[in-house]
Amino acid sequence: MTRFLLRRLFFVLISLWVIISATFFLMKAVPGGPFSAEKKVPDEILKSLEAHYGLDKPLAVQYYDYLKSVVTWDLGPSFRYDAETVNQIINRTFKISLVLGLEALLLSIALGLFFGVMAALYHNKFQDYSSMVLAVIGMSVPSFILAVFLQYIFAIKFDIFPAGRFESPLHHVLPALSLAALPTAFIARLTRSNMLEVLQQDYIKTARAKGIKENAVMIKHAIRNAILPVVTYLGPLTAGILTGSFVVENIYGIPGLGTQFVQSITNRDYTVIMGTTVFYSIILVFMIFVVDMLYGVIDPRINITGDNAKGGNANEFQ
Amino acid sequence: MMKKGFKLSLLAVLGLVFVMGMVLIGCTDETADPVDDEPVEDQDNSTEDEPKDEPADNPPVEEKVFRASFASEPPSLDPGQATDTTSSTVLRGVFEGLTRVTPNGTELAGAESYEISDDYLTYTFTLRDHNWTNGDAVTAHDYEYAWKRVLNPEFAADYAYQLYYIKNAEAANTGEGSLDDVGVKALDDKTLEVTLENPTAYIMDLFAFTTYKPVNKKVVEANANWSNDAGELYVSNGPYKLDVWEHGNEVQLVKNEGYWDADTVQLDRIIYAVVEDEGTVLALYEDGELDWAGSPFSSLPTDALPVLKDQGLLTTQIRTGTYMYLFNVEKEPFNNKKIRQALSYAIHRQTIIDNVSQGEQIPAMGLVPANMELVKEPYFPDNNVEQAKQLFNEALAELGYASAEDLPPIVLSHNTSEGHQKIAQAVQEQWRQAFGIEVTLENAEWGVYLDQLDAGDFQIGRYGWIGDFNDPINFLEIFKEIGGNNKTNWHNEEYASLLDKSYSEGDVAVRTQLLKDAEAIFMDEMPVAPFYYYTFNYVYNPQIKDIFLDSLGNTDLKWAYVE
Numbered sequence: 001m002t003r004f005l006l007r008r009l010f011f012v013l014i015s016l017w018v019i020i021s022a023t024f025f026l027m028k029a030v031p032g033g034p035f036s037a038e039k040k041v042p043d044e045i046l047k048s049l050e051a052h053y054g055l056d057k058p059l060a061v062q063y064y065d066y067l068k069s070v071v072t073w074d075l076g077p078s079f080r081y082d083a084e085t086v087n088q089i090i091n092r093t094f095k096i097s098l099v100l101g102l103e104a105l106l107l108s109i110a111l112g113l114f115f116g117v118m119a120a121l122y123h124n125k126f127q128d129y130s131s132m133v134l135a136v137i138g139m140s141v142p143s144f145i146l147a148v149f150l151q152y153i154f155a156i157k158f159d160i161f162p163a164g165r166f167e168s169p170l171h172h173v174l175p176a177l178s179l180a181a182l183p184t185a186f187i188a189r190l191t192r193s194n195m196l197e198v199l200q201q202d203y204i205k206t207a208r209a210k211g212i213k214e215n216a217v218m219i220k221h222a223i224r225n226a227i228l229p230v231v232t233y234l235g236p237l238t239a240g241i242l243t244g245s246f247v248v249e250n251i252y253g254i255p256g257l258g259t260q261f262v263q264s265i266t267n268r269d270y271t272v273i274m275g276t277t278v279f280y281s282i283i284l285v286f287m288i289f290v291v292d293m294l295y296g297v298i299d300p301r302i303n304i305t306g307d308n309a310k311g312g313n314a315n316e317f318q
Numbered sequence: 319m320m321k322k323g324f325k326l327s328l329l330a331v332l333g334l335v336f337v338m339g340m341v342l343i344g345c346t347d348e349t350a351d352p353v354d355d356e357p358v359e360d361q362d363n364s365t366e367d368e369p370k371d372e373p374a375d376n377p378p379v380e381e382k383v384f385r386a387s388f389a390s391e392p393p394s395l396d397p398g399q400a401t402d403t404t405s406s407t408v409l410r411g412v413f414e415g416l417t418r419v420t421p422n423g424t425e426l427a428g429a430e431s432y433e434i435s436d437d438y439l440t441y442t443f444t445l446r447d448h449n450w451t452n453g454d455a456v457t458a459h460d461y462e463y464a465w466k467r468v469l470n471p472e473f474a475a476d477y478a479y480q481l482y483y484i485k486n487a488e489a490a491n492t493g494e495g496s497l498d499d500v501g502v503k504a505l506d507d508k509t510l511e512v513t514l515e516n517p518t519a520y521i522m523d524l525f526a527f528t529t530y531k532p533v534n535k536k537v538v539e540a541n542a543n544w545s546n547d548a549g550e551l552y553v554s555n556g557p558y559k560l561d562v563w564e565h566g567n568e569v570q571l572v573k574n575e576g577y578w579d580a581d582t583v584q585l586d587r588i589i590y591a592v593v594e595d596e597g598t599v600l601a602l603y604e605d606g607e608l609d610w611a612g613s614p615f616s617s618l619p620t621d622a623l624p625v626l627k628d629q630g631l632l633t634t635q636i637r638t639g640t641y642m643y644l645f646n647v648e649k650e651p652f653n654n655k656k657i658r659q660a661l662s663y664a665i666h667r668q669t670i671i672d673n674v675s676q677g678e679q680i681p682a683m684g685l686v687p688a689n690m691e692l693v694k695e696p697y698f699p700d701n702n703v704e705q706a707k708q709l710f711n712e713a714l715a716e717l718g719y720a721s722a723e724d725l726p727p728i729v730l731s732h733n734t735s736e737g738h739q740k741i742a743q744a745v746q747e748q749w750r751q752a753f754g755i756e757v758t759l760e761n762a763e764w765g766v767y768l769d770q771l772d773a774g775d776f777q778i779g780r781y782g783w784i785g786d787f788n789d790p791i792n793f794l795e796i797f798k799e800i801g802g803n804n805k806t807n808w809h810n811e812e813y814a815s816l817l818d819k820s821y822s823e824g825d826v827a828v829r830t831q832l833l834k835d836a837e838a839i840f841m842d843e844m845p846v847a848p849f850y851y852y853t854f855n856y857v858y859n860p861q862i863k864d865i866f867l868d869s870l871g872n873t874d875l876k877w878a879y880v881e
Contacts, residue, residue, distance in 0.1 A: 030765070030766070031765060031766040031769035031770070032763075032764070032765020032766050032767075032768055032769045033765070035476065036765055036768045036769065036772075037401075037768070038768070038781075038782065038783075039783075039786075039803060040772075040802050040803050041476050041479070042479050042802070044471075044491065044492040044493070045474070045475070045476060045478055045479060045491070048471045048472070048474045049474045049476065051474070052472075052474035080393050081391060081393050081394070081565075082393060082394035082396060082399050082545070082546070083394065083395065083545065083546040083547065083563075083565065084546070084565055088565075089565070089566075092565055092566060093566060148597065151598075151601055152601070155601060155605050156601055156604050156605055159605065162605065162607060163598065163601040163602045163604070163605040163607060164593060164598045164601060164602050164607075165567075165591060165593065165602070165607070166567070250594055250595050250598075251595055251597070251598055252598065253387075253591070253592070253593035253594065253595065253598045253599075253602070255391075255565075255566035255567040255592060259566075259594060260566070263390065263594070266763075266764060266765070268765050
């Protein structure tokens with residue numbers, strides 16, 4: 001297991017290095033620079049600006065400095081926002097995105113499981129159809145449309161929630177809902193189909209035959225098994241929610257990491273682009289790593305160590 | 319056995335996720351609370367909650383607040399580093415320069431009186447007795463230090479060139495001269511002597527500009543990071559002080575009781591929220607969470623303009639700025655003057671403004687914005703298709719083309735934006751109808767587009783210029799030399815020499831005539847097709863009065879009050 005962990009960790013580092021290098025060279029290749037503006041800065045001033053930020057050094061030196069700054073996680077000053085370093089910007093904005101992301105995550109798990117179980121228990125009845133209609137809507141309406149729609153209905157028309165920003169818990173409701181819609185729908189469908197499958201299993205029939213109460217059958221035997229696939233989905237979901245929130249953040253004026261990421265590219269704010277990209281990649285790569293590990297824990301049939309000697313024992317756990 | 323084991327651990331994992339989530343949400347609620355004490359609503363609550371301390375007939379004291387939004391975090395609140403309108407809006411509130419642009423014109427502010435030498439080159443200011451927010455007196459040394467700090471090449475300030483009007487400033491900034499020779503000198507604590515490179519008609523306006531603001535020498539010398547956060551270190555001398563700066567989210571100013579003219583200042587607090595999306599800004603305004611939506615603080619979605627106009631809510635104000643199409647005069651066929659004129663004459667600006675841009679802009683048939691009143695009449699009528707066709711045919715003959723089809727392919731470039739694209743499409747159609755030519759549209763992301771313009775990699779390119787100060791020279795000067803802001807590759811000796819003459823001309827009438835002559839040459843040569851003069855469009859809470867907005871887009875809330 002340790003050997004496997006080390007090997008995976010090595011691959012994680014390699015993929016991070018590839019991402020980091022690709023970002024660096026792509027960023028340098030994109031036309032325009034952090035100091036270009038409609039009103040041009042005189043060349044002499046441009047030179048001293050470039051010297052100030054180390055942009056006059058050869059590319060190889062810049063690349064080396066950049067790798068060093070990533071390894072030491074000291075990402076330097078923002079080119080655009082004088083008052084903060086990149087580390088400060090990431091710390092500040094990620095906290096906000098994380099809170100929003102976790103709220104959306106919990107919301108989608110709770111609602112998704114609820115609708116999914118409901119739909120399966122009342123298979124082909126009103127509850128099933130309405131849940132699944134909701135799920136189809138949730139999956140097909142893009143979050144930016146849903147976000148604007150919710151904002152218009154609940155903030156402007158009915159004035160129940162604030163239209164934007166991120167101050168009190170009330171401010172969190174609409175953005176969290178917008179962000180949670182897609183994963184909720186996904187989890188609901190996943191849970192439903194698994195529940196339906198599980199309910200056909202022999203052990204459910206056995207349990208019922210043994211005279212166990214229907215509620216106990218559902219909770220102890222059916223739901224427990226049906227939500228297994230949902231757990232494996234949590235990893236990519238978490239990464240997706242954390243890294244994919246910029247549209248919702250933008251619409252609700254939330255100063256999160258996503259907004260920062262998009263702005264930094266427009267501004268050619270090199271250090272912030274690199275910082276946020278590397279940070280996002282770390283989250284993603286780490287989540288994938290965790291999910292791989294979880295698969296092994298959850299379903300022992302999956303052999304993560306690559307050690308074939310144990311492969312044949314899978315049936316033992318069935 | 320095994321099965322049960324992993325099921326339990328599974329539940330544990332799920333449980334852990336829930337618990338962690340709760341803890342995190344719990345945390346934010348706690349941290350959110352102290353922040354929540356700041357905004358207006360809570361202020362109201364606190365006064366309502368404690369009525370016992372006050373006599374019953376006393377109305378609760380309400381803070382007078384103005385709430386607006388910015389599209390981005392202010393990039394810098396150091397007057398020496400700031401280059402953008404967001405930062406300077408805040409800085410105009412918290413700093414006081416030698417002069418201030420007021421509704422009645424430019425008036426002395428940090429200075430009490432001044433003398434001008436006979437050659438219009440030396441200005442001697444006597445400073446008013448007033449203090450920094452930390453109690454230090456504002457001295458002439460603070461000004462000298464502030465300006466030399468900006469000019470120091472190591473400080474690497476983008477806007478150092480705004481100080482180039484001062485004698486030897488450019489040399490010092492480019493490293494060719496010494497900072498000691500720069501024409502700014504504190505004769506004593508209260509007397510500041512400023513020597514200019516040339517007589518400059520609009521220098522009193524410039525002294526009000528952000529880059530010319532003083533900084534507290536003692537504080538700034540000791541703390542390079544003084545302007546990074548609100549707090550003790552952030553020392554200023556204006557009508558308001560910086561109270562809260564939550565990066566990326568909010569800037570709050572409060573009234574500075576120690577300001578020399580504090581009696582004039584009526585607002586207790588100004589809150590600037592950072593909201594990037596235009597639609598969200600409008601939604602927040604409609605929801606009553608902002609007192610202002612639209613320029614110059616933020617902007618309104620173009621789609622919303624006609625609706626707001628119909629409802630009678632929209633206010634439109636002219637802005638000193640010109641939207642234009644640049645011709646690259648080195649690219650055939652735009653090396654021919656007549657074809658440039660023809661394309662420019664044929665545009666029907668008014669229809670495009672009414673139906674496409676919809677911001678009540680003013681058709682531009684001259685480079686210098688109409689509100690500067692350099693010339694009274696436009697240089698040509700809008701939508702002058704007849705003359706345009708004639709010029710177009712003459713140009714074809716001069717260039718040796720038999721018909722319009724033989725022309726090289728023409729590309730109109732603009733930076734990616736729905737607004738620019740719609741305008742370009744309308745122009746494309748107008749040119750097709752007028753000359754039967756097929757113009758291709760191309761767009762690129764902003765940074766990429768600027769690079770293309772700089773490299774001369776375009777034929778016709780969208781461009782815009784917003785005035786830095788209220789003088790026609792600011793617009794004419796752009797095209798004096800090739801390079802820098804002049805991407806057209808157009809150069810005209812006579813034009814340049816007229817501008818050169820205007821620099822050293824002290825007589826206002828003679829100088830105005832020189833500038834007029836220069837613009838006439840420019841409009842005949844037509845290296846750019848002026849399109850429209852910009853406007854500000856905004857909606858605001860009418861209870862807030864006397865928000866001063868000048869045509870350059872400078873807002874000043876010094877005189878604002880809540881009715």
